[in-house]
Amino acid sequence: MTMIFSEEDKAFSAEVRTYLSDNLPAELARKVRYNQRLTRDDYTSWQDVLAARNWYAVGWPASAGGPGLTQTQRYLFEREYGALACPHPCQFGIAMAGPVIFTFGNDEQKARFLPGIRENKDFWCQGYSEPGAGSDLAALKTTAVREGDHYRVNGQKIWTTWANWADWMFCLVKTDLEVKPQRGISFLLIDMRSPGITVRPIKTIDGDEEFNEVFFNDVLVPVENRIGEEGQGWTYAKFLLEFERFSMSGAARSRRVLSEIRADAEALGKADDARLVERLTRLEIELLALEHMELHLLARSVGGENPGPEASKLKIRGTEIAQALSRLRVDLHAEDCLVHSEAFLDALEPSDNPSAMGAIATYLNQRKLTIWGGSNEVQRMILAKQILELG
Amino acid sequence: MTMIFSEEDKAFSAEVRTYLSDNLPAELARKVRYNQRLTRDDYTSWQDVLAARNWYAVGWPASAGGPGLTQTQRYLFEREYGALACPHPCQFGIAMAGPVIFTFGNDEQKARFLPGIRENKDFWCQGYSEPGAGSDLAALKTTAVREGDHYRVNGQKIWTTWANWADWMFCLVKTDLEVKPQRGISFLLIDMRSPGITVRPIKTIDGDEEFNEVFFNDVLVPVENRIGEEGQGWTYAKFLLEFERFSMSGAARSRRVLSEIRADAEALGKADDARLVERLTRLEIELLALEHMELHLLARSVGGENPGPEASKLKIRGTEIAQALSRLRVDLHAEDCLVHSEAFLDALEPSDNPSAMGAIATYLNQRKLTIWGGSNEVQRMILAKQILELG
């Protein structure tokens, strides 16, 4: 294993840093820095900036129209990206729908959908979770019954992030009720403007509305919108789960948050508070360990080894650290967090103390990290079975 | 619930305090204080002091020849006892063999065994664990086959505390291999001088030898040494488990250890070390919570309610706190713990720094607390099933 970056790699890093910092609007950076709510336009206009350089679909191979970066360049891109207060780009198109389409889709599907994703024309969402089927996808109930050239879809999805903003949804549906769940699920792409779709936002404990319920009432979906074989949806979903975990450490973001908290502590004159310094140092070392676990796993995949289920460790530690940081920010600002202002959170009103103002909403919001994307309990089950081989 | 102690109760406390402190030899107190190893004679001579006041079998009802204290007096006795550096009295006779005999034994057995226990004439040990059957008593393998007036016992016990010192063992054996385990176990009292018994001490990681293996090779045990019905041993063992947990918080001892550590910190000039003070305060409040959980459970039993499985919480928290204290002592003395001396541990040699000298041996020794007496995992299983009613 070698950890040394080539001169080319370093030049690439510098290029990313320069482009991003030159093009990140100060106002947007401030919203990210202070955990204010982003609008659909905040996301899409920033993603246009990325797409202009073909860095929105940054992980895509050249064959799919992506930049075809090496694994090392991918890593360096994420590191530079996380160091700046850029919005976390919407992942559902570029990291999920896209890879499934260019891996399992037919040529017509590739031509039809990939450009819209890559160029940030279409906003995507993910239709997995249902009431009664969260971490356990085998319990899905939404059905798609074949009728000639269409599927008739009925059922309900829930916790669908940004369904209220989306043009398209990739969706797991049951196409066969007879066989065991793993073989009866198919993977459909659904136009969110189709008749029969109702989207209802769910307000979360931090006051945000990123989650939605989506109801399907006799929604007709053309058969050509099915990816791959009927009944093979489970395989594609599993493919994505491992894909997803690898990008879920959030280490670069946590590194930025850590330095923000350190800056806040200095601004508050608490830089010498022994307990605070100790907690910060402790988290910093835990984060360093996470970063180096990630680097070594990356180095192994560069060498051709698929990260596979081991990537679950990054999801577990990354989310635990991010949550600990969000709690630390609350503890640092203490009673200064007590002023709640929807107007501030919506960036409609300034504040003398913006770091404190968003701290509690962020703490509450970050609780989702250990729940979604395969709960940390499910990640531990995967590791126990597949890495530790415990029966 | 009322927590207020009557004047009589207070007088009783004072009486206990005076008697114990007047009669506790300074040398013995020093050994306890510095976690040096106690000899059989250290235990029995001190237990003679207790027995002289009929406070060895302190929990026994008057009907069994005990002092017949109220629950409140029991609690106060433990509190006074724990506050002094008295040896923890051997429990196997007074808290286990005795209660089983006076609860389930016949009159002849009571007359034969109870005085020897109460008056500290006989040293007892407990024959439960076997290789392959630790927390899980259903897996016992030692057999007792009825032959006329005797049982012929074959098999092996392990982790038998003080079997090397004991006159008697109370023992779980299989008397019926056909029925399911819970119905085929009997409760025997075995004279440790019987032919066919071999005792082999097990040296533990702290260098002590309190555990033993005990081998039974065609040992003949008179049928009159069986307690209660054949096949009912499981019932008596369960009775004891709850009995045992109630006395396993060790809160009074932990309270003493906490004040010793505080005194050590002052002697080392570390009384103002912020991190240390914080850890001490944290443990002190956790201990206070434990003490009050115990008090309230006691108050409920005074009111006639059996503590039952709920007492498991005291075992869990009490052992966790005792272990944390033993670790804190190591951290406090740090590199001063590095001198290992068997002679000091055996109290054959003095030390300038006795508090540090025994710290590591104690830390290692205390790991047993969460393993024995029903491991903390088993305690949590009991609580989950019986209190939380989780299936």
Added chain:
Amino acid sequence: MSTNLDEELQMLADTVARYVANRSDGKANSEDGWKELAELGWLYLPYPEEVGGLGLGTAGVSAVMQGHGRGLLATPYLPFAVMAGGMLARCPRASQALAAVMEGTQRVAAAFAVGAAPTLVAQAADDGWRLAGRCNHVLAVDEADAVLALARIGASDETGLFMVRTDAPGVTVELHFLPDGRRAGCVGFDNVAVAASDRLDENGGVETLLREVEAETLLAAAADNLGAMQVLYEQTLDYAKLRKQFGRPIGSFQSLQFRLVDMWIKLDEVRSLVASAAAAPDRQEAGALAVAAWIQSIWSGRLIGEEAIQIHGAIAMTDEHAVGRYVKRILVNELVFGAPERHFSRYRSMR
């Protein structure tokens, strides 16, 4: 403790339980709530009989506050009756004010925070005093007729206790929501004139009274936390028994069972310390127990809150679901009354 008192407390607990059950929407209007509390007699309850109260003391307050936590009541019983009322009950000069508070005709907010030095300064003037400065996060000040404030006397070390009407000239209130939906305000004093008779302390000794009231405040806040985390525990346990994943109730998975057991133990620790603190006859011991109960209630509350969300999963992240509201309640309490470490030295000085 007399059997009589035990019976009264039992009756009180029953009344509280019924009262909370009837307002289980958790959105009680605070104004109406205050009248109801007055009608129930709870405004008399904390104070000794000598000053006209019912003499149920911390035990009574603890029962009422557990109900507040359980029902997420927004009625400002803690700041008005325990904090402000607690100070008034200890000041012989304040007997009239206390009487009005007990009747419910005067609502007095507490313009002082636990463990904080006074942020106001009082300068002597011909006709009394002039108060200047600013108090942050005064709970429910929008519902109050007056505030009880602590001020440093001139440049001295002495602290004085002042009653000031919220409509007095020079008093300004900037109201804001707390993250759990309760309200508080930053109260500014721009050289507010206060009559000599509205200084309520006996020229000093306020710190001693304050320390007692602070301990009672922390116990009341611990009881509020206890009520809230009891609901969190019960709801999570019920949910674990009902909710199925991988074909079986999630409560049948051993790792979850152990975590639920630990929640139960943490809850029991708070319950035990709150009960002991509320019943302790000795003032010194009661104070130490009250501080410990508060500290433990935060430790336990953090664990129980985070576990309640995690075990419920996404459903607990919704604004509609009760779990988030209880978690916010405990978190806001922590920030208002101070994190555990801030009270460590207080605990050590009292034990």
Added chain:
Amino acid sequence: MSTNLDEELQMLADTVARYVANRSDGKANSEDGWKELAELGWLYLPYPEEVGGLGLGTAGVSAVMQGHGRGLLATPYLPFAVMAGGMLARCPRASQALAAVMEGTQRVAAAFAVGAAPTLVAQAADDGWRLAGRCNHVLAVDEADAVLALARIGASDETGLFMVRTDAPGVTVELHFLPDGRRAGCVGFDNVAVAASDRLDENGGVETLLREVEAETLLAAAADNLGAMQVLYEQTLDYAKLRKQFGRPIGSFQSLQFRLVDMWIKLDEVRSLVASAAAAPDRQEAGALAVAAWIQSIWSGRLIGEEAIQIHGAIAMTDEHAVGRYVKRILVNELVFGAPERHFSRYRSMR
């Protein structure tokens, strides 16, 4: 990093693994061990080629030390080759002494502790220096021909580096066992005469060298811990798969599975930091990573050690069972090289 070096390191790792496997009794005689290490060439391994070493640096040391931890070897490679040798290799005046150390003909113990100020004082004398004072816990001093000691020069702030034979007049050694069975001694210096040529530093600058050597020491100690906790993890996992309770392997209980997963993650954290620190090209970054690796190795070691005992149950409490020996190894390492919090400011100053 050249492919050549990668290959050499891989060969070294294989040799270490074979060597450790052959001494799996864990009771290697340290005297014999030293000769074997010399024959294997490992005494040349840490130092740059410029001073006659093999230039395998921290990566090579890390491989050898992981073997030490894994095999519980008592050979004092860390104090002699990494600490004392590391200082000698940085002192041009010490080239002869270093050569003898590399050949294995001179064994030099380290009479200085990580992060501790010098406990000796050196007074100038006609023919050189007089050393006075006392060093505690000098590892394996009974096997050493000489010690390398730090001393304050007179009343100045300057620190000097001195080589002193253990049989020099005025040197006393009180030997004792460490709790894991290794040996150390308290070395007393009663105005010991040291020749001017045995002061090895260039009149100052020792602190800088010392900080580098301390970082390498911490990395070596972290690697020792890593080797030990790797065995603890493997043995515990194997045991969980074999050992049955309630009719099934204990490793099939979910709460135990999750704890084993957490052990595995904690192990991986140390493994990652040790590997990165050993391979880092930049000295500053390598130093920070070394300190972090040490700190993480203690955090992880505590958890893995305590869990290994708990999951094994009573069997792990026996002196005969390996688990206890590995736990003691990590614990003694912690006390010798300093608990995590002691190194926090060092870490912050290097990152």
